[in-house]
Amino acid sequence: MAIRSFLILFILFFFSSLNPILSLYEDQVGLVDWHQQYLGKVKQAVFHTHKTGRKRVVVSTEENVVASLDLRQGEIFWRHVLGSNDVIDGIDIALGKYVITLSSGGSILRAWNLPDGQMVWESSLRGPKHSKSLFLVRTNLKIEKDNIVIIFSNGRLNAVSCMDGEVLWEKDFEGESLKVQQVIQPPGSNLIYVVGFASSSLFEMYQINALNGELLKHESAAFSGGFLGEVSPVFSETVVALDSTGLILLTISFQNGKISFHQMPISNLVKDSFGPAKIIPSSVTGIFAIKMNAVTIVIRVKDESKLEVVEKTNHETSISDALSISEGQQAFALVQHASHEIHLRVKLAHNWDDNLLKESVKMDQHRGLVHKVYINNYIRTDKSYGFRALIVMEDHSLLLLQQGEIVWSREDGLASIIDVTTSELPVERDGVSVAKVEHNLFEWLKGHMLKLKGTLMLASPQDIAAIQSMRLKNSEKSKMTRDHNGFRKLLIVLTRAGKLFALHTGDGHIVWSHLLQSLQKSKVCQHPIGLNLYKWQVPHHHAMDENPSVLVIGKCGPSSDAPGALSFVDTYTGKELSSLSLVHSVAQVIPLPYTDSTEQCLHLLIDADKHAHLYPKTPEAISIFEREFSNIYWYSVEDDNGIIKGHALRGKCTGEVADEVCFETRELWSIVFPSESEKIIAAVTRKLNEVVHTQAKVIADQEVMYKYISRNLLFVATVALKGSVEIGSVTPEESWLVAYLIDTVTGRILHQVTHHGSQGPVHAVFSENWVVYHYFNLKAHRYEMSVIEIYDQSRADNKDVWKLVLGKHNLTSPISLYSRPDVITKSQSYFFTHSVKAIAVTSTTKGITSKQLLIGTIGDQVLALDKRFLDPRRTVNPTQAEKEEGIIPLIDSLPIIPQSYVTHALRVEGLRGIITVPAKLESTTLVFAHGVDLFFTQLAPSRTYDSLTDDFNYALLLITIVALLAAIFVTWTLSERKELQENWR
């Protein structure tokens, strides 16, 4: 008895030493996790290189990021991610110390301190009407040391002080149909010209005093031909426009308030001209460009009205803005693309024939075309001008060119990830391993000595730093082969630019990248959009020699009936194996759980006309598919109409589409939500590849509950129509939220619960037999999380052991979804402090390890929350038996433990998604969070019970063994001596 109680004490003591929460020491940062910061595709760049000190470039991007970069290395000095609806319209640098950003459709103006990114002031601009906004900063107009910025937005011209953001004057342009095209400020004068079109054929010009906003002149003139598109300013009092047919160039001059038009048909300039042209606006004096189909034509304007073609090219061309290099001299850059090279030319605005600089730079084909170019000058040691060019490529990457070389590059396409999947690395074989053989023996010994010193607490601070860097640089983790624990994998990510990247999970480096042909702009496909990534071929047993591949699905254009495009990419080499342009559209993709003999996964693509198409298009795949024909069901959610439909296959396609792999479908059921009262805002189902270890759950007092586990459960949340708007504009009485659990084969609603006084947005995650969802409770004005667990009642009588032994149970009876399921649900709700951007759940290979919820909070952090906190069986006072089972006493809100932030002190700015992948080791799961930043880590929700942790103390183990051996010898001699004495007695 005594021994037993001692053992219990021992076990209790042992377990109490295990910390129940997941936590990290500060020196473990970077051991298994990595964090990468990106910006997104650059929209605008402004250099700051005049002053001594650090040379910077300030950029604004399509991800609403404003950032200051080091011009030498491309590192981020500071960065701010604005809200998702706070789109940046323009940036500039004022007073040499403030970065000014205009955002939210020209209504918010902010100034940031250039050295550290601290916001200095913010002002709100409003205007009488919504319109396209323009932005203009001036540095030459001074009012007592202060500069003013002129902003035209929403039909109002504002002059704002750069010091404090105060609006100095404002002037409304209320003309009914006036569309302001340009705001021009001639250098060295106090005038502002506002030019625009009114009622399609009227040209309007306003002359305004920049110091006080006084209207000096207003002229308008009609042009019978009408206008098309944008205007390009060529001189301070001349603009160029196109007539409404796009065939005639108009030079509009408004010198001294007199408007005069000058027409020039494009066919007179270019002999073989075809089709309407488009003006590419540029700020270079005297030069503008037009584009006809794929031909770019650069035109020079000579004294008011004479036009002259200076260049005509088939290559993709981009022109930079003007850069004034000295008094009255303007330079600009021209970048042209020619297969493997790009040609950069820098010219003076008034001298087309000479180049200030001409360079060719070899460019990786997988960066695509040059989209934008920005130039900046520096003075060389021999007092001549040197130029550096910042270019934005088609794959959203950012490069700095100087002296014919790429100084640095940033893969900013990774800021806009659309979809993620994983792939295994090759198995380690002779000649496969990429990592180099470890350093020599001496280094190895030195490393181990250092480690020993560290564990024996003898290390000096320098030694500790050396140990730390050694741990971080561990070559094991970035090896290019599979490891025993399954920690090393490839993350395959598809970005919005249509580029596929493979990232190594060990340290996040890019293994390969590939710009997909199928997602490139082409004649047939004008606006390709990447949609999804699927595993196409996952070789494991009999196709071991094949490389795994992924399927990339895209479509041409945003409409629902746009034709689809497929690409198949080898994940080891990054080569595009093949690409297909489909004749049908892609509305839905269903990965089927069947593979053919080469282990290609079968996929069913549903088009907008509800035909199903099977891929791969092989006879073998068709025969496999036909065997399973009657077992294939799927559902579709039409959130606009509030309808959920269930579908099944009917037979081969008939009619004009005589395709072997085309199948007709039929509608099985539909659930129509009343459109006036309910709107679908979330529909979540289980992950297809989720593994459930056990169906039974043993609860306190030896009872068994059977989880209702079905792959065909769908969680749907609807809100009252009024509640579908933002928080803050509805009262609790007029909003409610309904959560449904629907069986997607039969369309039966298994469970339904209404939360009165609640509203969206709803974020939900479905796993095993439970669903957790996050919503806003208007009555308490707090966020809430609810859990619903669903149990199978029909098997509840199987708890008798004798029945199991005698075989009188119904566990082996076939389960059909058509028989009415006898289920019970349990649910509970808790308050949760933060807004949520994404929710995911950890997943492990066998599903034995307990689960954690990964909650992406509004602060762009990822919080791990044990599922035990969301257990509907929690009560305020759990019984002794329940406590032993691990039920936590109920409190009204979920705890936020700072140590359980998996992102620790980092932020995953602009967080959009969290992906979990099981490692081979059961206790561990890999977590990848993406947004503007990327973050990856390994998690062990129940600690690593199946392997020794990284900080396992080997020295202590050795010492213990030695101590035990010594003790054995000592006691042995002692006992021998004693025995001898005994014998003598």
Next chain:
Amino acid sequence: MAAVTPLLLLLLLSSAPSFSSGSRNAYNINGRVKIPQGLGLGTKGYALPGRMSNVKVLLNGGQNITFLRPDGYFSFHNIPAGTHLIEVSAIGYFFSPVRVDVSARTPGKVQAALTENRKGLSELVLEPLREEQYYEIREPFSIMSLLKSPMGLMVGFMLAVAFLMPKLVENMDLEEMRRAQEEMRSQGVPSLSSLLPGGAMN
């Protein structure tokens, strides 16, 4: 200083019925985030100014996002009347979300309350409820931690068996002892292992 102030201009105009619904009842919410200097635990690598520039203030779950001025003030522009939620995101600090009532009837008056503890605020000054420590503190080396580790327990247990058990055997009855020794001898087991069954007999 911290107040919900309707824009004067719009207030005057709001009586006009033809005003577009988007900008009717547009108010500004002004407030201040205050991070007490003394709260810092002196954590290395964290300078307060750097922290301040990374603080975001979010309205209604990210519908509007704004940043702090150097003095900690922030403002949201063009906010419609209603009950709003303000959250502060600052690495290293835990802020409670705040519910703010903006109404046309009581212009210029703040009705704000922390949602975590339902504490009302007389002015919109947001302070962190607590500091967040994301890392476990590594305990300094101590004998206790060494003894508490499984290895230490193993050694301790062994020592206890090796040195305390013989003591227990010594206190036994002489009679019993002899019997036990005889038993042992008859079994012929090595003398070292004979200690263990002796212990088990207790």
